[in-house]
Amino acid sequence: AQKITQTQPGMFVQEKEAVTLDCTYDTSDQSYGLFWYKQPSSGEMIFLIYQGSYDEQNATEGRYSLNFQKARKSANLVISASQLGDSAMYFCAMREGLWWGYNFNKFYFGSGTKLNVKP
Amino acid sequence: EAQVTQNPRYLITVTGKKLTVTCSQNMNHEYMSWYRQDPGLGLRQIYYSMNVEVTDKGDVPEGYKVSRKEKRNFPLILESPSPNQTSLYFCASTYLPGLAYLPSTDTQYFGPGTRLTVL
Numbered sequence: 087a088q089k090i091t092q093t094q095p096g097m098f099v100q101e102k103e104a105v106t107l108d109c110t111y112d113t114s115d116q117s118y119g120l121f122w123y124k125q126p127s128s129g130e131m132i133f134l135i136y137q138g139s140y141d142e143q144n145a146t147e148g149r150y151s152l153n154f155q156k157a158r159k160s161a162n163l164v165i166s167a168s169q170l171g172d173s174a175m176y177f178c179a180m181r182e183g184l185w186w187g188y189n190f191n192k193f194y195f196g197s198g199t200k201l202n203v204k205p
Numbered sequence: 206e207a208q209v210t211q212n213p214r215y216l217i218t219v220t221g222k223k224l225t226v227t228c229s230q231n232m233n234h235e236y237m238s239w240y241r242q243d244p245g246l247g248l249r250q251i252y253y254s255m256n257v258e259v260t261d262k263g264d265v266p267e268g269y270k271v272s273r274k275e276k277r278n279f280p281l282i283l284e285s286p287s288p289n290q291t292s293l294y295f296c297a298s299t300y301l302p303g304l305a306y307l308p309s310t311d312t313q314y315f316g317p318g319t320r321l322t323v324l
Contacts, residue, residue: 131295136312195249
């Protein structure tokens with residue numbers, strides 16, 4: 087089974103509007119971390135936001151927020167007030183377990199969502 | 206400046222000709238990892254290393270070798286490259302967590318990527 091599923095290969099959003107990028111994950115661990123990365127056309131990977139499985143509040147970083155629904159195993163990224171510079175590929179990722187766990191050292195990435203912001 | 210560097214950034218080679226992609230980080234990170242990125246598949250982990258002389262397989266290790274003789278360096282070796290190894294490769298590094306009972310909040314720092322073409 088896929089550890090990380092991103093069901094939206096591509097999305098369009100109008101500039102200044104909010105957009106939600108979906109991410110669901112699969113793990114039996116109680117302790118895990120969820121990450122979102124942005125990859126612009128230039129290719130570099132840019133860290134956006136992190137959510138820990140024990141965090142009770144949704145993570146926020148500027149215009150980015152993570153809608154964490156633990157029971158549904160979803161970690162959607164919300165971008166408020168989209169800008170043209172937000173056009174990029176977005177990846178959801180997970181690191182399972184505590185550091186002594188055998189699978190702790192593995193990171194799992196989704197297939198990505200390509201976001202296009204229209205002027 | 207904290208960074209992960211990779212060389213070369215672009216490489217075109219032929220089937221069977223051994224090559225090495227270097228990766229170096231200046232943040233004293235214990236953990237380093239290699240990924241390949243293919244369209245529609247996201248990033249998949251090839252190998253990772255917890256520290257010097259400690260390496261282990263990720264999800265797609267076939268056809269690759271790594272070594273970790275120094276903390277800062279983690280080269281990726283393709284002994285006999287094949288066309289199916291044509292891909293975008295990323296090296297990444299991060300700290301290992303200091304608190305054993307919490308998920309690591311540390312994101313990975315990615316290198317700029319190496320675009321490899323095997324003819």
